[in-house]
Amino acid sequence: MPSAPPTTDDPADFRVHVVAESIRLFAEQGYEATTVEQVAAAAGISRRTFFRQFGAKEDVIFADHESLLTQVSAHLAAGDADPYAAVCSAAEVVFLHFRDSREMAVRRLRVVQGVPALRDRELVTTYRYQRVFEDFLRTRLPEESPARLIGYAAAVTSAHNFLLRAMIRGDEDATLERLRAELGHLRGAFTRPEAPLGDDLSVAVAVITQPVGSSPDEVGRLVAEQLRAAQQHRGQ
Structure with a gap:
């Protein structure tokens, strides 16, 4: 069923009304099967007004x-x-x-x-x-x-x-x-501003080198020492 024409003279409301009627007909009858004359009649405008305002079927659907x-x-x-x-x-x-x-x-x-x-x-x-x-x-x-x-x-x-x-x-x-x-x-x-590499001291990274075969305890001790040193540097 056709919708009522807009009650104001706002061009935007008019365009939305015509778009809504065209889409309704396209959905009910099929895009190819719906004529410009049918869209104009459903929107309550003349064929000439339709072409002057919208150009063609493919234009009105996105108007x-x-x-x-x-x-x-x-x-x-x-x-x-x-x-x-x-x-x-x-x-x-x-x-x-x-x-x-x-x-x-x-x-x-x-x-x-x-x-x-x-x-x-x-x-x-x-x-x-x-x-x-x-x-x-x-x-x-x-x-x-x-x-x-x-x-x-x-x-x-x-x-x-x-x-x-x-x-x-x-x-x-x-x-x-x-x-x-x-x-x-x-x-x-x-x-978000990107801090230069090395300026973010909220994250401590410890890099150590140790001979192959070192015990986990020895590796852990060296990592702890590096982290303590970084924390002391941060507090200066």
Whole structure:
């Protein structure tokens, strides 16, 4: 049954409405069997309006991503002072969008999985989020290694997409809190300063040489002496 048109003039709400109707028809009738005329009629718009706003069937099924990408860019621009944290919170925006419209996301996943061209289109759409993250980080952190920033953007995107798909499939552990925790681990791994080799005196390493055939007691005594010496050095 067609859903009611949006009660506001918000273009984002309008796009989500049309996307939802198109996905509903694709899921019920099959992607190839559903015509543009049927989608337009279900959404309550003319065929001409459909083509002007969305272009084609393969465009409309992902059209809500356009508004979401704009929202993500705005979130990054006005977000956390820490660029790494801002990317994580922007990923949460995407997760919440699909969590709150999970029924549509489930239908879209089923439709996309059955059409190779749509699977390819989905990969391109996914990469667009990663590219937004990359561009933001490179603008905010111009002196940081581009490879490091791209790696971070890719890691955040991959972790987000894994949990997003799990949530859509009904995994009860795929929650916003789980996403936040996983992204927090990633941020820590990428932003934790690396101490120069030998500067960390909290770990003592004893290296000894001893003739073959030495008794375990003798080896143990030498190791203990080395550890005591390291502890005394640490206390100076």
